[in-house]
Amino acid sequence: MDALTSAQLEAFRKGMEPYVVFNEAEWIVFIQHITLHNFKKKQLFAEAGKVCNHFGFVLKGSVRYYHIKDGVDITGYFSFENEFVSSYKSFLTGEPATNYIEALEPSQIIIISKKNMELMLNNPMLAYKMERFGRLVAEHYLICYEERISSFITQTPEERYLKLLQTGREILQRMPQHYIANFLGITPVSLSRIRKRILVEK
Template identity: 45%
Template sequence: MNTQLFQNINKTVSLSKEEFEQFYSYTQTIKLKRKEFLLSEGDTCKHSYFVSKGCLRYFYSIEGNEHTGQFFFENNWYTDLESFLTGKPSRQNIEALEPTQIITISKDSLEKLYMLNPKFERFGRLMAERAFIGIKQRTEMLTNQSAEERYINLIRERPKVIERIPQHYIASYIGIQPQSLSRIRKKLGNY
């Protein structure tokens, strides 16, 4: 049994060990090297991913420039929800920023599990709701906060990003150029 995944799921829905084993039997584990892509723009996202070790970044490539959407560390779930639900090609690129281990479960497997046990369906619904809230919060952050406020909030709310992510990706994530981030960091000093 994968204790890390079991504990993560049980924060959302309470599963017995037997129910978890049933869920886990539908999963696969994959390893990615640093800079290896999990999904590329144009691929269809057919899996949901649980990061058991490492870090993923999703980004969009627009006119040759990368725009980071989010970072996912240990104990985080990720899927390109739009592609996953509609079957349309993804516009996202997902790469490992560190050596990363992921537990995957396919959409087809999730659908089977939803039919077998309402707890699995509840888990899927709650995860989709969390994804929606995360997207809404990110949109509001980019719309309503200055670059300095976005950086300060990132320091407060997501210290792993500051500790583990290169500065040029952080700049992209908060929607500014790396030079602007350098100026903000210099202005804030040891904040």
């Protein structure tokens, strides 16, 4: 846990703009409830079996969400810079998480603990904006997830991959292929075949 530089604070403030804009007085109180954590590569942000009592904002770096099923690591999602990160279900319900989240590279993550989130939600000075903030963040992910579920319902793995080629620049550029395969709901071997099929068809 480290002190935040003013540049980091500015980046955070700007990154949150789509979700919440604080005035100066609010900001001063708000930043008393956040901490900066430096994660080493592979360091865990959340762990299956443990309650995830915090959520974060990726200031620098990236994280990978994964499950372990029958001893096998299966990647479910990623968060990159300027995105939020949490094992949401665990954070929101207080139940143990069922997935892991790890830093994929040395990462700076701003963290708000559940306790501090609740303090702010109960602080008259911040309550309204924090409720709104929570709503907009949840809605943002709701939309992402709705689209992702649609893709599993209506598309074949090949169609999902072709769609990712159009829209998933960051994932394609920064993630190894076997993570992408898991993300698409298939095995790495199968994705390798799909890629070959697409090449031949062209």
